[in-house]
Amino acid sequence: MSSDAMAIPNATAEARPWVEVVHEWVTTVDHKRLGILYIVYALIFLVIGGIEATIIRIQLIRPHNDFVSPQVFNRMFTMHGTTMIFFVAMPVLFGFANYLVPIMIGARDMAFPRLNAFSFWLTALGGILLYFSFLGGNGLYGAGNAPDVSWWAYAPLAARAFSPGPSSDYWTIALLVSGFGSIGTAINLIATIMCLRCPGMTLNRMPLLAWLNLVMSGMVLITITPLSAAQIMLLVDRYLGGHFFDTQAGGSAAIWMHFFWIFGHPEVYVLIIPCFAFMSEIIPVFSRKPIFGYPVMVGATICIAFVSLSVWAHHMFTIGMNSYANSFFAITTMCVGIPTGIKIFNWLGTMWGGSIRFQTPMLFSIAFLFQFLIAGLTGIMMSSAPFDWQLSLSYFVVAHFHYVIVGGIIFALFAAFYYWYPKITGRMLNESLGKLHFWLFLLGFHLTFDVMHIPGILGMPRRIYTYEPRPGWETLNLIVTIGAFIQGIAILVFVANLIYSYFKGPQAGNDPWDAWTLEWSVSSPPPDYNFAVIPVVASRRPLWDLKHPEDPDSRYE
Amino acid sequence: MVRFDQIRRILKPRSKVAGIAVLLAGALLAASLCFAAPGDPSPLPSIYDPHSTPAKSIVHLSHFVLSITGLIFAIVFGLLAYAVVKFRKRPGDDGREPPQVYGSTQIELAWTVIPILIVVVLFLATARVIHSIEDAPQPENAVEVVAIGHQFWWEFRYPQSGVVTANELHIPVSEAAHPTPTFLTLLSADTDHSFWIPQLAGKTDLIPNRVNHMWMDPYQTGIFLGQCAQYCGTQHAKMLLRVYVDSSQDFATWVQAQQQPAVLDANVTAGRRVFETTACVNCHAVGGTIANGRFGPDLTHLMSRQTIASGAADNTKANLRLWIQKPDAIKPGSLMPAMQLGDADLDALVDYLQTLR
Helix, strand or coil: CCCHHHCCCCCCCCCCCHHHHHHHHHCCCCHHHHHHHHHHHHHHHHHHHHHHHHHHHHHCCCCCCCCCCHHHHHHHHHHHHHHHHHHHHHHHHHHHHHHHHHHHCCCCCCCCHHHHHHHHHHHHHHHHHHHHHHHHCCCCCCCCCCCCCCCCCCCCCCCCCCCCCCHHHHHHHHHHHHHHHHHHHHHHHHHHHHHCCCCCCCHHHCCHHHHHHHHHHHHHHHHHHHHHHHHHHHHHHHHCCCCCCCHHHCCCHHHHHHHHHHHHHHHHHHHHHHHHHHHHHHHHHHHCCCCCCHHHHHHHHHHHHHHHCCCHHHHHHHHCCCHHHHHHHHHHHHHHHHHHHHHHHHHHHHHCCCCECCCHHHHHHHHHHHHHHHHHHHHHHHHCHHHHHHHCCEHHHHHHHHHHHHHHHHHHHHHHHHHHHHHHHCECCCHHHHHHHHHHHHHHHHHHHHHHHHHHHCCCECCCCCCCCCCCHHHHHHHHHHHHHHHHHHHHHHHHHHHHHHHHCCECCCCCCCCCCHHHHCCCCCCCCCCCCCCCCCCCCHHHHHHCCCCCHHHCC | CCCHHHHHHHCCCCHHHHHHHHHHHHHHHHHHHHHCCCCCCCCCCCCCCCCCHHHHHHHHHHHHHHHHHHHHHHHHHHHHHHHHHHCECCCCCCCCCCCCCCCCHHHHHHHHHHHHHHHHHHHHHHHHHHHHHHCCCCCCCCEEEEEEEECCEEEEEECCCCEEEECEEEEECCCCCCCCCEEEEEEECCCCEEECCCCCCCCEEECCCCCEEEEECCCCCEEEEEECCCCCCCCHHHCEEEEEEECHHHHHHHHHHHHCCCCCCHHHHHHHHHHHHCCHHHHCECCCCCCECCCCCCCCCHHHCCEECCCCEECCHHHHHHHHHCHHHCCCCCCCCCCCCCHHHHHHHHHHHHCCC
16 A cells, blocks of 8 residues: 555655746656646536527526527537537546546556547547637638537538538537547546456455446447537538438438537546446545445446447437337337436435534535436436427527536536545635535526526427527526526636636645545555555455454455 | 217326325415416416316326425435434534444335335326327317427418418317317427417427327317427527417308408509519418419418417508518518518518418
8 A cells, every 4th residue: 555655755845947838748658637627628618618608698587688699509509519518528537537537446547548648639629629619710601700500500501512611621620630539538537447356456446446447438438429420420411422411412311410419428428427427436424324236236237338329310309210229229219218317316325324524525415416306307207208309409409418418527527626626736715715615506497497497398499509488487587597607707706716726725635535445545645656556455444444443344245 | 988978087187186186286286287377378488387188187197296295305305304303413412422223124125115106106107198198089070280380480281271471370169078189289380399289288398290189179169378498599589379270160161261262352463473483482382373482481372370480470551561661670580581672572472471371
């Protein structure tokens, strides 16, 4: 077991010219630095995507508003969706995986450090290309810029006949490039987890975070591939005279939908599974109990991964598939609820009989459980295909997936930030600001996304830049916008906390949460090589064994 | 072969389930029900104010689904709240770790098997409604309509009567005694669209190179509102849609009027000349004249419609003038070009259009 005394000291005490520092960060192949780069990069895009969301909400604050033109509005929701999925959620999760997986399995770095750097810079280039379209692209009607075909870019809207300018190409190439980055990271994570575990760490003793990131990486390999293929086909259509999706020449719009959603639905699980991983590390520590049903948690995750590959066309219930196809995708979708439910029950089982501490990471985790439950249940509603014929493409579905992405993924991410920030920076995040951030964000989230379900039920479709003054729509949209602003303020509190605590936060020490996995055995921030001596583990909670030699886990496993 | 009125009987309300569901569904439903008073069609296109069999059977299914999900929510939320309160760290705790429990096979089995049973029940209820709506046979006396989505308007063609109109769909009420449902064939001329009248049926997309179908049998006369639900380009928001459900007599009268060629009024020949000698005829048709364009709405009976620009504006003289002169003022990004006419020509043209009853 490694400890401070054995750690290799950081050899960078004296001040150096900033060029040298930048050069060091740009050329780094260290998994921790790349992890931080991913996270900071994602946070920048989070703010940009948030500004786009704010513009959308200001426009919808009242009917017939003209805060922005329809062209600008369409760009805003296209860029908001694309940014949040591809350049916020994926990079931030890859960032945490990069940072945490090697340390948690007792490795000194990822299996392929250079591939790791290459993947990050590909992803970074993707985001820059996407936003370069504001300068270099033309929209649907020439004069505009930035993609405005929505983040699904359904055929044939993205065909040249309907999107003549290059803005859709920026979208296509940005996703293609960052997709290759994602595939590189997935390969790297799989190789790392398979090959670099420390002695004693069998698959059965691996922290759930590593297990779930392994499953996530497998899913990335399977799902990013059809997306990349579809992007290439779209480029062939647009520039080489292909007719895959070009309906005017006999192509098929439905084929694009299949390609997109065989990526798009598993993608939701690519994003949520690492968040399940955070929950599976944080909830036990703050309940002071080991995870309930470890093997079942692993099994349920693998089960989710498999089943989620067979549900994609529930995004297409309205395209006129026959009743057999609709029934098939209804039942597969309902089936995903079973392993997902098992996970929720196991987290509850972990809390049951524990001694729960309500520090900020746990507050976000409990809110995650509550909101993810609701998101799952509205998902079950829409898996019932006829009900979906009404709810799909309406604000109900917008509320549903924001419940998953904000109420689930973003809340889990905040929990992860508060939990691992001390390890990454060596300083604790401010607890009062953290609680303020939590309560503000919780209030804003529920104002926005609880209320947003209702206009959908009242017939309001998504992606409309303005709406008619219908009874109910006005008040509800006003409340949704107010909630969005409260969320915005909460995010500012969070960013302020990140910056303030970096300079002024109390020293964290190695193990501020009295936790049990290997990352808490090294200094904060960890030394360059993570472990001076590669640790040897005998159970799933090596630090528990160390702290309780009279009653080690290894006795029971 | 199942007869159409039998289907309607199969889908009869089960009020007990509905009652429980309304209790359980909480804020979500309550809010929607406040806005959706039963009875007259309201100006609010709520899915909980159904006036047609497909919409109604979806509401019944939704009550069943909401009861189950509501029950699951109550139980799991209850457990979560209980755990948070009961197992919190208390100030007096001695700091010792709680008993370390690793799992339990029996409990895991229980919470695997129960959800499987729930899924089976949910699926059966769902499959039944999917089948009853999607596989409903078209009765002999059904009204057929071909709906064609365009960037950013709707074209409706009635193959049985030869009527062609735009944006405002007229269909007959379907009486329980002898149902006359409307069966729509959905096509698209350009990008994807989606036909959604929440009070009458769930939405179905209009996709180029693909033929889709849907049907509705409104129980009640009146106007039902909806709009395009699938993002189709710049003016997706103002691709509004309305369905006029007429009594069978009114519908027959309407069809008869629509079948007539355009009225030729001698007082507006100047305006007609403007229409027929400018680009108008490239896109618009007026029955009985040389104008036979199909990119834009058929104008033969323009004045029989209450709105223009796919519901974006009321069909008034001032709006019509503005729409021809500066379409972007009403619907920026629509494909109607600004016609660049002089005032005299513009007035004459509007006068001519106003005679197309």
